[in-house]
Structures are given as structure tokens and as C-alpha cells.
Amino acid sequence: MEQVQTDMVAAMKAREEARLSALRMIKAALQKHQVDSMKPLDEAGEQQILQQLVKQRTDAAEMFRKGGRPEQAEKEEAERVLIESYMPVEATEDEIGQAIDAALAETGATSLKQMGLVMKAAQVKLAGKRADGKALSENVRSRLQ
Numbered sequence: 001m002e003q004v005q006t007d008m009v010a011a012m013k014a015r016e017e018a019r020l021s022a023l024r025m026i027k028a029a030l031q032k033h034q035v036d037s038m039k040p041l042d043e044a045g046e047q048q049i050l051q052q053l054v055k056q057r058t059d060a061a062e063m064f065r066k067g068g069r070p071e072q073a074e075k076e077e078a079e080r081v082l083i084e085s086y087m088p089v090e091a092t093e094d095e096i097g098q099a100i101d102a103a104l105a106e107t108g109a110t111s112l113k114q115m116g117l118v119m120k121a122a123q124v125k126l127a128g129k130r131a132d133g134k135a136l137s138e139n140v141r142s143r144l145q
Contacts (some may be wrong), residue, residue: 001046004086018078022079022082026050029052029053033045046104050086052088057076061073061080065108087132095129099122102122103140104143106121107121109144112144130145
């Protein structure tokens with residue numbers, strides 16, 4: 001939150017309207033959640049909100065492309081990149097694979113019915129890194145079949 005505020009001031013001074021607009025949107029989302037929950041946000045909560053914002057931008061860009069509005073899609077993509085700059089680094093394919101292997105060994109899962117256990121264990125192993133849940137889920141599913 002403090003970093004967003006600092007960057008907002010810098011964007012105002014540099015007269016970067018697009019960046020300033022995106023930063024204001026991030027700050028508003030964080031503050032809204034803080035007010036709604038009536039307690040201060042921890043880092044995990046902030047990351048979860050930022051992840052939601054990234055997903056919204058990705059979905060919106062896809063819809064704009066389908067609707068024949070590439071300039072609006074580019075704007076959404078630029079906002080997504082800015083939001084991602086405040087998130088932890090993305091986990092590599094190797095790290096994801098190692099986390100799934102460790103989770104499978106730890107849980108002893110052999111069927112798709114145990115996929116939830118493996119997902120939880122893999123997410124714990126990937127703590128501190130960003131991993132796409134959908135891709136992680138598909139990877140776990142393919143290994144359990």
C-alpha cells in the first residue's frame with residue numbers, strides 16, 4: 001500500500017496519466033477491501049486482491065479483443081503488467097513440477113479424488129511465489145490420471 005502511494009506521487013509529478021489511473025485503481029481496491037473487512041490488510045490479503053485485479057484485466061482484455069476493440073485491450077494489458085509488478089515473481093515450470101512431485105510424495109495421492117489434498121500441499125510449497133491456479137490444477141490432474 002505504501003509503495004503504491006509512493007508510485008502515485010511519482011506518476012503525478014511525471015504527468016503519467018495512464019499509470020496514475022491504474023495506481024489509483026489499485027489503491028482503491030486495497031482500501032475498499034480494508035474498509036469492508038474492518039481490519040488492516042496483511043501481505044497475503046494484498047496479494048490476493050492484486051491477483052483478482054490481474055484476472056479481471058486479463059478477462060477484460062480478452063473480451064475487448066473479441067469485441068473488436070484492440071486499443072482498449074492494450075490498455076487493460078498495460079494495467080495488468082503494472083499490477084503484476086507489485087506481486088511476487090512467478091514460479092517457473094521446474095519449481096511447479098518440483099512442488100507437485102513433493103506434494104504427491106507427501107500426500108501419497110493416487111486418484112483424482114485426492115486432487116484437493118495435492119493442490120493444497122503444492123500451494124504451500126509454492127508459498128512466496130506466484131503460480132496460476134488453473135495451470136497448477138491441470139498439471140496435478142494430468143499427473144493423477
